[in-house]
Amino acid sequence: MAEVLFWPAVLGYGEAAFxxxxxxxxxxxxxxxxLGWLAQTALxxxxxxxxxxxxxxxxxxxxxxxxxxxxxxxxxxxCRPRYRLLGLAVMPLALVLFVVARIxxxxxxxxxxxxxxxxxxxxxxFVLAAFAGFTLAAALAGLYLWQERRLKRRAADIxxxxxxPLAALERLASRTIAVSLPLLTLGLVAGVxxxxxxxxxxxxxxxxxxxxxxxxxxxxxxxxxxRRAAYLAVCGFAxxxxxxxxxxxxxxx
Amino acid sequence: MTLALVGLSHHVAPVELRERVxxxxxxxxxxxxxxxxxxxxxTCNRTxxxxxxxxxEQALAALGRIAGEPLDGVxxxxxxxxxxxxxxxxxxxxxxxxxxxxxxxxxxxxAYEAVTPGPLLDRVFRxxxxxxxRVRTETAIGESPASVSSAAAALAAQVFGDLRGRRVLLxxxxxxxxxxxxxLASRGAEIAFVAxxxxxxxxxxxxxxxxxALTLDELPARLGEVDVVVSSTSAPEPVLLAxxxxxxxxxxxxxxxxxxxxxxxxxxARLDGCFLYDIDDLEAVVAETLSGRRSxxxxxxxxVAEEAERxxxxxxxxxxVPAIASLRAHAEEIRAAELAKxxxxxxxxxxxxxxxxxxxxxxxxxxxxxxRMKEAAVGADGAAYANAVRHLFGLEDxx
Numbered sequence: 001m002a003e004v005l006f007w008p009a010v011l012g013y014g015e016a017a018f019x020x021x022x023x024x025x026x027x028x029x030x031x032x033x034x035l036g037w038l039a040q041t042a043l044x045x046x047x048x049x050x051x052x053x054x055x056x057x058x059x060x061x062x063x064x065x066x067x068x069x070x071x072x073x074x075x076x077x078x079c080r081p082r083y084r085l086l087g088l089a090v091m092p093l094a095l096v097l098f099v100v101a102r103i104x105x106x107x108x109x110x111x112x113x114x115x116x117x118x119x120x121x122x123x124x125x126f127v128l129a130a131f132a133g134f135t136l137a138a139a140l141a142g143l144y145l146w147q148e149r150r151l152k153r154r155a156a157d158i159x160x161x162x163x164x165p166l167a168a169l170e171r172l173a174s175r176t177i178a179v180s181l182p183l184l185t186l187g188l189v190a191g192v193x194x195x196x197x198x199x200x201x202x203x204x205x206x207x208x209x210x211x212x213x214x215x216x217x218x219x220x221x222x223x224x225x226x227r228r229a230a231y232l233a234v235c236g237f238a239x240x241x242x243x244x245x246x247x248x249x250x251x252x253x
Numbered sequence: 254m255t256l257a258l259v260g261l262s263h264h265v266a267p268v269e270l271r272e273r274v275x276x277x278x279x280x281x282x283x284x285x286x287x288x289x290x291x292x293x294x295x296t297c298n299r300t301x302x303x304x305x306x307x308x309x310e311q312a313l314a315a316l317g318r319i320a321g322e323p324l325d326g327v328x329x330x331x332x333x334x335x336x337x338x339x340x341x342x343x344x345x346x347x348x349x350x351x352x353x354x355x356x357x358x359x360x361x362x363x364a365y366e367a368v369t370p371g372p373l374l375d376r377v378f379r380x381x382x383x384x385x386x387r388v389r390t391e392t393a394i395g396e397s398p399a400s401v402s403s404a405a406a407a408l409a410a411q412v413f414g415d416l417r418g419r420r421v422l423l424x425x426x427x428x429x430x431x432x433x434x435x436x437l438a439s440r441g442a443e444i445a446f447v448a449x450x451x452x453x454x455x456x457x458x459x460x461x462x463x464x465x466a467l468t469l470d471e472l473p474a475r476l477g478e479v480d481v482v483v484s485s486t487s488a489p490e491p492v493l494l495a496x497x498x499x500x501x502x503x504x505x506x507x508x509x510x511x512x513x514x515x516x517x518x519x520x521x522a523r524l525d526g527c528f529l530y531d532i533d534d535l536e537a538v539v540a541e542t543l544s545g546r547r548s549x550x551x552x553x554x555x556x557v558a559e560e561a562e563r564x565x566x567x568x569x570x571x572x573x574v575p576a577i578a579s580l581r582a583h584a585e586e587i588r589a590a591e592l593a594k595x596x597x598x599x600x601x602x603x604x605x606x607x608x609x610x611x612x613x614x615x616x617x618x619x620x621x622x623x624x625r626m627k628e629a630a631v632g633a634d635g636a637a638y639a640n641a642v643r644h645l646f647g648l649e650d651x652x
Binding site: 160 | 397410413504522525526528530
């Protein structure tokens with residue numbers, strides 16, 4: 001039953017992924033994001049109710065939760081017309097990841113979960129929330145690089161196809177990272193505690209996540225500006241992608 | 254009631270003629286009052302007289318007197334729906350030299366508020382103001398800058414966002430440079446420094462713009478303290494070289510070079526965090542935004558046409574208003590006469606109940622014919638319906 005909710009969610013995200021392409025349809029796109037996100041929230045709620053515990057500890061389930069977090073973070077400023085192109089960057093990605101999550105079985109209301117450990121919930125929740133923030137920061141950084149390039153090249157259509165100002169993109173990306181890094185820190189601490197409870201050795205994904213932490217920690221410590229800041233945010237996101245892919249390798253096993 | 258328009262604009266009259274008939278707000282409203290129920294809209298690009306039930310020949314003659322020559326072959330005259338459509342297009346900025354310019358809407362409002370128009374002009378001007386606002390809300394026609402100076406300020410905003418608190422260095426006293434500085438200041442930027450070849454020239458600029466005066470030699474030392482540089486000198490050589498720009502900056506620097514020959518070294522554009530726009534770049538941006546305005550103008554024309562149709566329907570509905578009013582008065586007269594027959598035969602409470610019930614019956618009975626007549630009026634059958642109602646209910650004598 002819960003799986004039925006996948007369809008309104010994917011329809012909303014799909015509509016938004018295309019409707020953000022033009023100014024005229026961007027309002028409809030924002031509604032698509034809102035309705036899709038509400039449907040996905042209901043889906044997650046139904047999954048949680050069915051499992052009776054934390055149902056997103058598989059790679060596909062965590063991807064489902066990750067998409068929800070990314071879209072939720074985007075919604076914070078997704079309603080602004082000036083950030084239409086951010087929607088165009090975020091929503092197709094969310095759509096694809098959501099479909100992948102479904103193919104991997106992450107949207108099913110599966111068997112009752114036995115993974116009710118508090119530290120697992122905190123670990124997965126915080127790390128995915130941080131990754132969602134880094135994804136958004138990378139999208140903002142990508143927009144920054146594009147806008148900066150257009151300004152440098154003195155594109156004649158710069159005022160017709162308007163992006164947010166460079167200063168706003170830079171500020172928002174930095175703030176998003178500043179919020180996300182503490183979440184990643186908490187997620188890592190929760191993961192370490194859980195690992196000590198269960199025993200076991202450090203795996204490659206953990207090393208990768210620590211590396212991601214170092215990159216974003218360096219971002220906040222060095223406080224780079226302009227193009228350098230944008231490149232660093234994108235580099236950090238590359239590590240997030242690799243970490244997400246490595247998750248499929250059995251980190252939760 | 255008839256609506257007429259007499260006027261001339263940049264489409265039909267050269268500036269030499271337009272400037273003779275351009276009137277200040279007081280003079281324009283005085284002229285409107287002389288002509289009766291009228292509104293006079295006078296700007297640098299047009300002087301137009303909108304008249305309700307007034308003689309347009311007299312209005313044309315009045316304009317001719319102001320111009321000092323007869324305007325028969327120059328001025329345009331429009332009537333009824335065409336006059337309303339013209340006003341809607343004017344208010345929407347579609348008849349302006351730069352499509353979508355926003356100033357005209359305020360001028361239409363001022364002209365309207367300067368007089369006390371009758372119901373027809375009141376309606377058409379209120380609708381024109383609504384049309385102007387709607388076009389600006391529902392299309393992007395007025396969003397992009399239409400001049401080099403405003404484009405420069407808009408580009409700076411693309412880098413910095415809010416320009417409040419941003420510091421500007423103005424080099425030279427070129428006219429477009431001053432306009433660009435004015436545009437930046439109007440968005441909240443601060444003119445921090447003004448520089449000129451000579452100290453006297455710099456001081457004179459500083460008095461006008463309020464910044465500190467600099468000579469050209471002092472420029473490199475001050476570049477670290479500003480966000481935007483606007484240059485428009487007549488110097489034959491560049492006044493700033495790439496080597497003059499401080500290497501370690503955390504904030505971007507935006508350069509606007511409006512001079513020909515150029516004041517700023519083209520190599521500045523290659524520096525990290527520096528953005529340089531010269532006059533050709535700005536003109537290309539303006540040309541692009543104007544083409545965007547023209548495409549938005551097509552959408553705006555559709556909105557204006559919709560509003561013109563609404564006005565036409567409203568005018569047509571006025572044709573049946575007298576018949577509707579007579580019908581209602583006739584019915585009310587019958588009701589009052591019948592109620593009078595009850596005097597002394599019913600209690601006050603019963604009388605109030607009967608009055609209420611008969612009023613409701615009357616309203617329900619007349620509602621549908623009223624609606625149908627108004628609907629018919631929008632088409633071509635309004636007069637026929639009105640005549641039929643008068644004939645059927647014996648209202649001919651009331652008209």
